[in-house]
Amino acid sequence: MPELPEVETVKRGLLPLIGQRWRHVTVRRADLRRPLDASAFSPWRDATVCAVTRRAKVVALELVRADGARAYLRFHLGMSGRLYFTDPASEWLPHEHLELAFSASVLRFRDPRRFGWCxxxxxxxxxxxxxxxxxEPFSPELTPEWAMRRAGRSSIKAVLLSGRVVVGVxxxxACEALYRAGIAPQRLAATLSAEEWAKLIAAVRAVxxxxxxxGGTSLRDYVTVDGAPGWFQVQLAVYGRAGQPCVRCGTPIERIVQQGRSTWWCPRCQAG
DNA sequence: CGCGCTGCCTGGAAGC
DNA sequence: TGCTTCCAGGCAGCGC
Structure with a gap:
């Protein structure tokens, strides 16, 4: 279930593609979250990868063509998407939907749940x-003043997830940052003071x-482009820990549902 | 327009 | 044990 840290980890794993030329695309299954339109790719054959970037939860290869034109090959990993290097001759695994061949590497996209797209x-x-x-979370544009202007009328948890203040959370x-900032997830975002926003922004950045x-959180099935698991899970303080004692005060962690999504929180540490 | 609810999709876990 | 049901996630689309 890739969030920003996982996507950032994938981005770093793709850096060896810089300088390579894109040669070929093979589509095994086009009905991803957004239908895959491989015909849009063909004008960019033999373009060179000049950068690997990330925006929110989207990782992208920047391509430059001989005539100077530029394009971005975007990937969204949805919640079960993986992107990894493979041998050119290796057999297709289940749920591998797409292969991109570069001058020195072959990249495959696998996504059992097909929430991802390219x-x-x-x-x-x-x-x-x-x-x-x-x-972005680490952008200097993300300030308490900006957040207060964009807070809207929802709970702070909903606002964090909505992407209207900051992307990639x-x-x-969202659960971990609210815990670290000591802010109750049900609080209306509009009631947060500048000081509380400053604390929350710092908490988002810290987690x-x-x-x-x-190397990113690994709940069940996340791995890096090299196939190594990212085990950040052990460090999660509240997420998925309903009924277990708060690591700070021992109060049982509670699970509530907001906007149809589970929120885990400590009612004592997040009394605000 | 802003907000919240629903559906998309699959595999693993939990319940009967 | 085998079946069904639920749940996880991001995000687009819809209705209020």
Whole structure:
């Protein structure tokens, strides 16, 4: 279930593609979360990968063509998507939907639940899409002032998940960040003070930083592009820990449902 | 427009 | 043990 740290880890694993040329795409299954349109790829054959980037939970290869035109090959891993290098001759595994051949590497996309997608966008369209999104967690644009302007009328948990204040925060890190900041998930976002927002923004950054440093969270099926598991799970303080004692105060962690999603929290440490 | 609910999809776990 | 049901997740689309 990739969130930002997992996608960031995948991004770093794809850096060896820089300098390689994209040669070929093989589609085994096109009905992903968004239908895969391989015909959009063909004008970009032999383009060179000049950068690997990430925006929110999307990882992208920046391609530059001989005529100078640029495009972005975007991947969204959904919740079960994986991207890894493989041998050119290796047999197709179940749920492998896509293969991209580069001059020195072969990349495959596997996604049992097919919540992920892949497309190729001209650089202008990529920039327009990126401009519609809220700031990245580590962006200096993410300030308490910005957050208070964008808070809206929902609970703070819903606002974190919605992406209207900051992108890339999914259910796991929303729960963990609220715990670390000592803020109750049911609080209306509009009632948070500048100080509380500052604390929450710092908490979001801290949990994401720790998760990236650990190579991403692994709940069940997340692995890096090299196939190594990312075991950050042991460090989660509240997520999935209903009934277990809070690591700080011993109060049993509670599970509630907000917007149809589970929230885990400590009613004592997050009394605010 | 903003907000919340629903459906997409599959495999693993829990319940009967 | 074998069947059914539920749940996880991001996000688009819909209705209020």
């Amino acid at each position: 497309d190729l966008l001209p650089a202008d369209d990529y920039a327009s899409w990126s401009a519609t999104l809220a700031p 999914g259910n796991i890190y 994401l930083e720790a998760a990236i440093a650990a």
